[in-house]
Amino acid sequence: MTTSSGLPVIRLRNGADKRFKNGHSWIYSNEIQMTDKTTALSAGSIVQLVRHDKKELGVGTFTPNSLIAYRGFTRTGTKGIDKRFFKNRITRAVALRDAVFSEPHYRLIHGDADGLPGLVVDRFDDTVVIQTSTAGMDLLIDYVVSALKSVIAPKHILLNNEGGFRNLEGLDTLSKTLEGEISVPLEVRENGLTFYADPLNGQKTGWFFDQRCNREFVAGLAKGRLVVDLYSYAGGFGVTCAAKGAESVLMIDRSEPALELAQKAAEANGVEKICQFSATEVFGALARFAEGKRRFGLVIADPPAFIKTKKDVGVGIKGYKKLARMSATAVEPLGFLMIASCSHNMHEDRFIEEISRGIGQAGRSPRLIYRAGAGPDHPVHPFMPETEYLKALVFQLD
Numbered sequence: 428m429t430t431s432s433g434l435p436v437i438r439l440r441n442g443a444d445k446r447f448k449n450g451h452s453w454i455y456s457n458e459i460q461m462t463d464k465t466t467a468l469s470a471g472s473i474v475q476l477v478r479h480d481k482k483e484l485g486v487g488t489f490t491p492n493s494l495i496a497y498r499g500f501t502r503t504g505t506k507g508i509d510k511r512f513f514k515n516r517i518t519r520a521v522a523l524r525d526a527v528f529s530e531p532h533y534r535l536i537h538g539d540a541d542g543l544p545g546l547v548v549d550r551f552d553d554t555v556v557i558q559t560s561t562a563g564m565d566l567l568i569d570y571v572v573s574a575l576k577s578v579i580a581p582k583h584i585l586l587n588n589e590g591g592f593r594n595l596e597g598l599d600t601l602s603k604t605l606e607g608e609i610s611v612p613l614e615v616r617e618n619g620l621t622f623y624a625d626p627l628n629g630q631k632t633g634w635f636f637d638q639r640c641n642r643e644f645v646a647g648l649a650k651g652r653l654v655v656d657l658y659s660y661a662g663g664f665g666v667t668c669a670a671k672g673a674e675s676v677l678m679i680d681r682s683e684p685a686l687e688l689a690q691k692a693a694e695a696n697g698v699e700k701i702c703q704f705s706a707t708e709v710f711g712a713l714a715r716f717a718e719g720k721r722r723f724g725l726v727i728a729d730p731p732a733f734i735k736t737k738k739d740v741g742v743g744i745k746g747y748k749k750l751a752r753m754s755a756t757a758v759e760p761l762g763f764l765m766i767a768s769c770s771h772n773m774h775e776d777r778f779i780e781e782i783s784r785g786i787g788q789a790g791r792s793p794r795l796i797y798r799a800g801a802g803p804d805h806p807v808h809p810f811m812p813e814t815e816y817l818k819a820l821v822f823q824l825d
Contacts, residue, residue, distance in 0.1 A: 450810025454497035471562030488563025498544035513574035583607035637801035649673040652724030662689030669698035713753040722759040734770035751785025797821035
């Protein structure tokens with residue numbers, strides 16, 4: 428079959444275009460007519476998607492052995508995926524972030540929502556950290572680097588593909604410098620404060636920009652209060668609370684290197700005297716608080732994902748409920764509890780329900796005063812619920 432693009436063709440099964448027609452950008456392997464020619468295509472090939480009746484639907488990348496076989500880049504049907512395409516998409520993404528934030532520290536590319544599936548780029552001023560999660564984006568990395576150099580001219584570019592997020596397509600992990608020399612930790616500017624990130628040894632790109640707006644709101648509740656920041660990582664919540672007038676802040680995380688970054692941030696912002704750091708397991712710490720009847724005016728619980736796949740939902744829900752119950756016990760009367768989930772498969776309504784039940788099991792009565800997701804540098808694709816993952820809830824407890 429010949430199309431206007433001249434690309435290899437992937438044809439949908441009859442009736443399999445409904446979700447795509449409604450705006451979703453992925454096609455699953457069971458929705459495609461898998462022929463010998465189709466399955467012989469190399470992983471990450473740029474292809475033309477057509478309907479069963481040969482109508483051209485768009486251009487994207489195709490990996491025959493992946494559950495998510497096709498990821499759409501454009502619906503024009505003929506547009507090439509080349510250097511110009513990436514430059515246009517990245518220029519658009521930069522303009523959005525610069526319209527919202529006054530400093531160049533943000534999530535620059537957020538995958539499908541920015542029209543670049545399989546790509547994440549975090550910006551730390553003149554340093555960018557890239558993560559690719561698909562075979563297709565791996566093959567297109569030179570276009571990504573070229574476009575970034577053309578649009579924002581970073582001095583340092585790091586590819587950090589360490590972690591399980593590449594497992595879905597069976598990709599190897601690797602980390603390497605693509606431009607310049609990376610000196611860690613990187614300085615991060617957020618909400619007028621200075622933090623530090625280690626993209627070489629830390630989690631993901633080294634920093635979680637998605638909680639920026641939620642940190643600002645929660646820190647507004649901290650003035651004059653005793654605060655405990657559970658799963659504090661590099662101090663995003665805890666140091667912000669300290670800078671906004673908390674009486675004291677205890678940051679708890681199992682990672683000593685992360686707490687070292689948090690302490691460095693506390694010193695950079697002049698709040699080290701009211702901050703303490705404990706390298707310990709969170710549930711054990713909460714048990715000791717309960718035993719000693721120790722309470723705080725503000726308890727922050729921002730754990731790593733308890734639910735990474737659908738099969739983890741049952742166990743994950745129990746984990747979130749337990750965290751809510753034990754955290755609520757540590758909140759003083761009329762104090763506040765912030766609790767979050769970064770698990771896409773933990774839907775918001777269910778999350779609110781289970782967290783409220785956990786709080787109730789602690790004998791506390793909650794009032795939900797704040798609910799939010801990720802910041803505007805993590806845009807949501809309105810037809811792809813997979814891009815809306817973060818839930819942050821704040822309760823006041825009787």
